Amino acid sequence: MSELALHQGLSLNRIGAMILRYWYLLRSSWPRLLELMYWPVLQVITWGFLQTYIAQNANFFLRAGGTLIGAVILWDILFRGQLGFSISFLEEMWARNLGNLMMSPLKPIEFLLALMAMSLIRLAIGVIPMALLALVFFQFNFFGLGLPLIAFFCNLIFTSWAVGIFVSGLVLRQGLGAESIVWTLMFALMPLACVYYPVQVLPHWLQIVSWSLPPTYVFEGMRSLLIDHTFRADLMVQAFAINVVLLVASFAAFLALLKSARRHGSLLAGGE
């Protein structure tokens, strides 16, 4: 029977059990809750003041509709989405609980779906206060982006999950020695995703790489919306198509890494 067959017959009850497990954990630890809000709030304050300063001193394009602060919040959705996914996974490694889960009827796909749900919950706890702060302090209404925000959000969260799934597979295989990848990999994408500047700034050959990343389409789309007041649906469709490929590839990589972990006994070791 193929590895894929292990994922037939999803159980919402088991996915719910895992979400409950992480919810119990979050609820019992105020530092964890605080940490979810701490960095997003710090980010929006820092960049909000920078945007205010630039708006008072720079040209039209930089003044246009809060591109900096919008980029900060969208970047945080991407980054925190992946962290929310990966940290829930790491909690199992830190708690040495992975063996219990792998031995239970919980299927890998159910585990991943629970991690996705937790990434949304953690993201909501972090980003909603951040967006409200941007509105109160800097008069930037993030939710005022309207319907395009849904397309931006979905594309960013899909990318964050794809990265999260892949990184979790690496940690599963390599143990906690690979934990730093969880915190750093997304930052490697940051310059290429053109969060704060248009793609044209990059050298031509790097633009090709940049356009292979879904977040690039989102940040270009956001600038187009805020500066030209045009929603580029074509960019969102292209980003979605790449995201589908990334999600399938990351899931396949996760299964391969899980199999490799079983072959090398990493699920028993679990540590460094």
Place this chain on the structure above:
Amino acid sequence: MKQYKKTRAVDDISFAIAKGSITGLLGGNGAGKTTTIAMIMGLVLPTSGRVAVLGHPMPAEASSVLGRMNFESPYVDMPMRLTVRQNLTVFGRLYAVEDLRARIDELAHDLDLVEFLDRANGKLSAGQKTRVALAKALINRPELLLLDEPTASLDPDTADWVREHLETYRRTNAATILLASHNMLEVERLCDRVIILKRGRIEEDDSPARIMARYSRDTLEEVFLDVARGRAQNDALRAPVSQEALSQEVMP
């Protein structure tokens, strides 16, 4: 067989466990007990050979059997910040246990967990944690129970009480138990059959009484030392099994 780079952790072993029996897996550190149990659970893939649990090949058909088995091992922990009740609730839901609240109450009563059901797992003593892990292992009333050092860090009284509970559980549920232990008295008391591993290979596989008789020893601990120190290979030390010894054999 299981090969890790240059180390052969488990080498050419083969055994089948009878339904409703308790089998002890003995061996020194690094003998291959944990790897063997991990292969049965599907956590480790054998390099060659195959493992079948309840008639299903592992891990290919794991989804057919994982709900019917469970395990307890010192190599895994339960989440520390969750209370005992929360942990048992999560695992009970993972195993689709019916009437979960009643089952948790039943286990809490059986394993004397009632007074700390709402305490965080991380705040329990080592012995209490072992009992909680045992409760998790029994939550789904498993047909096959894999136990790695189930009474480690328990005081003699509690350990004895846990053994009694395991015997009762096996008897009332016709469950099959595979038990890795360094406690020879425990193995002698609980097990119908003992498999002694050394350097990944099976050195002995028989009832405790037969093995002790074969080595002319009164306890399994003495047999264990003979095997560990290589004296088992000296045929002169072995004696034919006497009728008297056979009559002491533990019957399932």
